[in-house]
Amino acid sequence: MPATTAETLSLVTRNVSVAPLVLLSAADHYGRTAKGTKKRVVGVLLGQNDGKNVRVSNSFAVPFEEDEKDPSVWFLDHNYVESMNDMFKKVNAREKLIGWYHSGPKLRASDLEINELFKRYTPNPLLVIIDVQPKEVGVPTDAYFAVEEIKDDGTTTTKTFVHTPSIIEAEEAEEIGVEHLLRDIRDVAVGTLSTRITSQLQSLQGLHLRLRDIGTYLQKVLDGDLPVNHAILGNLQDVFNLLPNLTTPKPVPAAAAGADGAVVPAVGDSDLARAMSVKTNDQLMTIYLSSLIRAITAFHDLIENKIQNKQQQEDKENGTSAAKKEGAEKQANGTTAANGENKDAKAGDKGKGKAPEKKK
Numbered sequence: 001m002p003a004t005t006a007e008t009l010s011l012v013t014r015n016v017s018v019a020p021l022v023l024l025s026a027a028d029h030y031g032r033t034a035k036g037t038k039k040r041v042v043g044v045l046l047g048q049n050d051g052k053n054v055r056v057s058n059s060f061a062v063p064f065e066e067d068e069k070d071p072s073v074w075f076l077d078h079n080y081v082e083s084m085n086d087m088f089k090k091v092n093a094r095e096k097l098i099g100w101y102h103s104g105p106k107l108r109a110s111d112l113e114i115n116e117l118f119k120r121y122t123p124n125p126l127l128v129i130i131d132v133q134p135k136e137v138g139v140p141t142d143a144y145f146a147v148e149e150i151k152d153d154g155t156t157t158t159k160t161f162v163h164t165p166s167i168i169e170a171e172e173a174e175e176i177g178v179e180h181l182l183r184d185i186r187d188v189a190v191g192t193l194s195t196r197i198t199s200q201l202q203s204l205q206g207l208h209l210r211l212r213d214i215g216t217y218l219q220k221v222l223d224g225d226l227p228v229n230h231a232i233l234g235n236l237q238d239v240f241n242l243l244p245n246l247t248t249p250k251p252v253p254a255a256a257a258g259a260d261g262a263v264v265p266a267v268g269d270s271d272l273a274r275a276m277s278v279k280t281n282d283q284l285m286t287i288y289l290s291s292l293i294r295a296i297t298a299f300h301d302l303i304e305n306k307i308q309n310k311q312q313q314e315d316k317e318n319g320t321s322a323a324k325k326e327g328a329e330k331q332a333n334g335t336t337a338a339n340g341e342n343k344d345a346k347a348g349d350k351g352k353g354k355a356p357e358k359k360k
Contacts, residue, residue, distance in 0.1 A: 011145040012162055016054045016126065017169040018141050019047075022101070023130060029061040030103050030132040038068070040103045042114070044081055045128060046088060046095040054126055054143075057171070058095050060084050064102075071109045076117060085121065099126030105133070107144070112159050115146045127161065137205045141166045193298065 022045065029041045042064035047056040062081055066074035085097050100118050102111075111127065118125040124145060131140040144161040151157065214236065220226040 008147050008162060010051075011124070011147065012164050014052060014054055014145075014164050016056070016128075016143040016164055016166040018056045018128060018143075018166055019058070020168060020170050020174060022056050022059045022128075023140065023168070025059050025061070026101060026103065026130040027132050033061075034103070039066075040064075040108075042076065042100060042102045044085070044097060045099040045101055045126060047098050048094065048096065049098045049122075049126070054098065056098065056126070056128065058088070058092075059101065060088070062100075066110065072113075074110050074114070076114060078117060078120070081121070097121045099128065101128040101130050103132045104129035104142075105131045107161060111161070112146060128166065136209060137202050138209055139166065139168060141168070193295070 026041070026043060029043060033039075034041050041061065043059050043061045045056050046058040046060070047054065049055075062084075063077040064075065081097075088095060097118075099122065100114070102108075107129070115125055115127060127144040127146070129142040129144070131142075134140045143164045143166040145164060146159055147162050148157045149160045217226065217232070218236075221228055
C-alpha cells in the first residue's frame with residue numbers, strides 16, 4: 001500500500017537514538033570480517049519503537065555475502081537471524097527486532113530487497129548505515145525508512161528510502177561506566193593539555209561542518225532548489241535568537257524638543273554594545289588568567305614529577321651498584337676465609353702424618 005504524505009512525514013520526524021554499544025559492536029564486526037576489503041557487514045538492530053521515538057539499544061552480527069560484480073546477488077542467513085532473535089528475547093524481552101544495519105558508507109541497490117526480507121519480523125524496519133571509517137568529524141550514522149513513493153503522473157509507485165535524523169545517546173549506566181573508565185586511565189601529568197586541545201579542535205570542526213550545512217541548505221532554499229520548511233527555519237531562528245546582538249544600528253535622530261520643552265538626546269545601542277563588550281572581555285580575561293595559572297601549575301607538577309622520577313631512578317641505580325659492591329666484598333671475604341681454612345687443614349694433616357720416635 002503506498003504511503004501517504006502524513007505517513008511519510010511521521011517517519012521523517014521520528015526521533016532515532018543509537019546507543020554507543022551498537023557503534024562498538026558494528027565496528028568490531030567490521031574489524032573481524034571485512035577490514036581492509038571493500039565488503040560491507042550486515043547486522044540486526046534491537047530496541048524499542050513506539051511510533052514516535054526509536055531507541056536502538058543493542059545489535060548482533062549476521063552472516064552476509066554479496067557479489068561484488070552483480071549487486072542483485074546476495075545471501076543473508078535468515079535462519080540465523082531467527083535463532084539469535086529468540087535467544088535475545090530470553091535475555092531481554094523489552095528489546096525487539098526493529099531493523100538492520102550495514103557499514104555502507106552509502107545506500108546500495110540491494111538495500112530495498114534486504115529491507116523487504118526484514119519485514120518478516122517488523123512491519124517497518126529501520127535501516128541505519130554506520131560509517132565505520134568516517135572521514136569527517138560528526139555523527140557516523142544515517143537512519144532511513146522505506147516508503148512507496150507516489151508519482152504525480154499516476155504511474156506505478158516505486159519504493160525508496162527517506163532519511164530521518166539520528167543521534168548518539170547513551171543510557172545512564174553506559175555514561176557511568178565510561179566515566180569510571182576514563183577516570184581510571186586518565187593521567188594528569190601526561191597528555192592532559194594535548195587531549196583537551198584535540199577535543200576542542202574536534203568540537204570546532206563539528207560546529208564548522210554544521211554551519212556549512214546550514215548555509216548550504218539556506219542557499220538551496222533561496223535558489224528554489226528545496227521547498228521552504230517552516231519547522232527547520234523556526235529551529236534556526238531559535239538558535240540565532242540565543243546569540244547576543246552586538247551590532248550597533250544607526251541611532252534615531254534627536255528631536256528638537258520634547259513635549260515639555262526639554263531636548264531629547266539621540267537614541268542608540270552603541271552604549272549597550274560597548275558595555276556588553278567590556279563585560280564580556282572582563283569575563284574572558286578572568287578565564288584566560290585562570291587558564292594560564294592552571295597551565296603553569298600543570299607544568300610545575302610535570303617538572304616535579306620528572307625530578308622525582310629522575311631521583312628515584314638515580315637512587316635505584318645507586319642502590320643496585322652498592323648491592324653489587326657489597327656482594328663482591330662478601331664473596332671476596334668468603335674466598336679469603338676459605339683459603340685460610342684450607343691451609344690450616346693441610347698443616348694439621350702434615351702434623352698427624354709424622355709418628356713420634358720411641359726412646360731406646
